[in-house]
Amino acid sequence: MRHIMDALDLSPEELDDLICLAKRIIDNPEKYSECCKGKKLATCFYEPSTRTRLSFEAAMLNLGGSVLGFSSADSSSAAKGESVSDTIRVISSYADICAMRHPKEGAPLVASMHSRIPVINAGDGGHNHPTQTLTDLLTINILKGRFDNLKIGFCGDLKFGRTVHSLINAMVRYENVEFVLISPPELRIPDYLRKGTLDANNIKYTEVSDLDSVIGDMDLLYMTRVQRERFFNEEDYIRLKDSFILDAAKMALAREDMLVLHPLPRVNEISTEVDEDPRAVYFKQAQYGVYIRMALIMTLLGIKVD
Numbered sequence: 001m002r003h004i005m006d007a008l009d010l011s012p013e014e015l016d017d018l019i020c021l022a023k024r025i026i027d028n029p030e031k032y033s034e035c036c037k038g039k040k041l042a043t044c045f046y047e048p049s050t051r052t053r054l055s056f057e058a059a060m061l062n063l064g065g066s067v068l069g070f071s072s073a074d075s076s077s078a079a080k081g082e083s084v085s086d087t088i089r090v091i092s093s094y095a096d097i098c099a100m101r102h103p104k105e106g107a108p109l110v111a112s113m114h115s116r117i118p119v120i121n122a123g124d125g126g127h128n129h130p131t132q133t134l135t136d137l138l139t140i141n142i143l144k145g146r147f148d149n150l151k152i153g154f155c156g157d158l159k160f161g162r163t164v165h166s167l168i169n170a171m172v173r174y175e176n177v178e179f180v181l182i183s184p185p186e187l188r189i190p191d192y193l194r195k196g197t198l199d200a201n202n203i204k205y206t207e208v209s210d211l212d213s214v215i216g217d218m219d220l221l222y223m224t225r226v227q228r229e230r231f232f233n234e235e236d237y238i239r240l241k242d243s244f245i246l247d248a249a250k251m252a253l254a255r256e257d258m259l260v261l262h263p264l265p266r267v268n269e270i271s272t273e274v275d276e277d278p279r280a281v282y283f284k285q286a287q288y289g290v291y292i293r294m295a296l297i298m299t300l301l302g303i304k305v306d
């Protein structure tokens, strides 16, 4: 039995296999439509979600399985004080696999230690969001055709954005990847990531607070929203929330082949006028999230079709 807490739990070879399986599913979804018949996915979400929870559920339904779960701490016995470890002990006898989101960093890891079924971290606090990273990697692989030799801009809340942290950690495993980190000084990447990942791996990166001066020379621009729920005070959030707004004028400065990704939800950081630009791929990215989660569920349940 295997759990997924971090995208790095998968070796580059395993990641390649997962991406290949997701692509085969995209090409021939009918072939996989019954392969999880009789299997159940529990979605235990202690924090709000649209894409992650529903794409997990869509993934299991597309595979012919069933879903059960809760979508907020308030609607589960967590509201009565039940621990995550007790909850997963019980869920282990109701389902075959569990996707868990929790506001506390490490909570899905604690769950995995007491679980008799595979647990997938569906986002833990400001820490990690491995299945978003897998979604991002599938998107990059399909639309760019490679992971090596990419210059990637990350823009917005790089301090609290767990999707940024996970994707940086995943991308440093490839050759000649360079990062441009665009954020207000207060929202720069955490020190552990700068020192422990970027400096430790001799990765080329720059930290800037202005998007216009760097947007013209990137393969990918990964926009993020300012994470209101992780701020300690509302004043700081209001001061920083509109630091960057990607609009048509800024897109005019970018290369013809630069893709715009965003894990969503979007608030103000991408103007809706950008949505029609063929370089804006964030809705396609959300769709790819279903296929990579189908591949992950099959892999963790040991189900082979091909």
Ligand code: CP
Pocket (backbone or CB within 6 Å): 048, 049, 050, 051, 052, 053, 123, 132, 263, 264, 265
């Ligand atoms: N990208 C993402 O995690 O979206 P949700 O919060 O809607 O799940």
